[in-house]
Amino acid sequence: MLSGFTKFILGFFLAIAVLVGGGGAIALYFMNRTGIAPAKPIYSNDSPSVKAQAPKKTEPGGSKPALTPGTSTQSSPSSTSTPTESPKATPSSKPLPAGAYQGRVSWAEGLSLRSQPNQEAEKIGGVAFNQKIIILSESEDKAWQKIRLEGSEQEGWVKAGNTEKVDEQ
Numbered sequence: 001m002l003s004g005f006t007k008f009i010l011g012f013f014l015a016i017a018v019l020v021g022g023g024g025a026i027a028l029y030f031m032n033r034t035g036i037a038p039a040k041p042i043y044s045n046d047s048p049s050v051k052a053q054a055p056k057k058t059e060p061g062g063s064k065p066a067l068t069p070g071t072s073t074q075s076s077p078s079s080t081s082t083p084t085e086s087p088k089a090t091p092s093s094k095p096l097p098a099g100a101y102q103g104r105v106s107w108a109e110g111l112s113l114r115s116q117p118n119q120e121a122e123k124i125g126g127v128a129f130n131q132k133i134i135i136l137s138e139s140e141d142k143a144w145q146k147i148r149l150e151g152s153e154q155e156g157w158v159k160a161g162n163t164e165k166v167d168e169q
Contacts, residue, residue: 096134097136097137099137100134100135100136100137101134101135101165102132102133102134102135102150102165102166103132103133103134103135103147103163103164103165103166104130104131104132104133104163104164104166105127105128105129105130105131105133105158105162105163106129106130106162106163106164107129107162107163108129109129110126110127110128110129110131111126111127111158111159111162111163112125112126112158113125113126113127113147113149113154113156113157113158114156114157114158115156115157116157117139117143117144117146117157118144121157124154124156125149125154125156127147127149127158131149131150132150132151132166133147133148133149133150133163134147134148134149134150135147135163135165136148136155138160139157139160142160143159143160144157144158144159144160145157145158145159145160145163147163
């Protein structure tokens with residue numbers, strides 16, 4: 001009789017240990033899976049440098065396509081094309097007004113370009129992180145800066161403190 005009761009108690013504790021251990025393993029698995037940041041999405045209006053940094057999709061079977069019997073591999077004549085120079089941004093045709101200087105966006109998420117120097121003003125565009133700009137003036141309360149996008153005629157207002165002056169070279 002004592003032997004059966006001991007087996008029951010031992011089996012009970014063993015079952016509890018298996019459930020706790022399995023639950024802990026599953027919890028660790030899901031915690032590690034949610035700790036991995038997803039890949040940054042690439043949009044059609046992103047700059048070419050952002051698209052070049054995007055990870056390429058790989059096929060599960062490897063990077064080379066499998067050949068079936070009867071097919072041959074040929075290199076295309078266009079694969080030996082010469083590199084072409086990428087277009088350069090043309091400087092703005094408007095002269096810089098007095099007190100204006102060159103800068104760049106230092107806010108990592110980029111900035112919203114607004115039509116007026118207030119938060120409720122209409123958004124007329126955006127400025128990407130590290131994009132070169134020309135800072136034309138500041139609002140009277142120094143909370144907003146009027147900027148012009150370099151290589152463009154587009155002007156608008158951004159929050160002050162999210163840009164930094166660039167040494168002119």
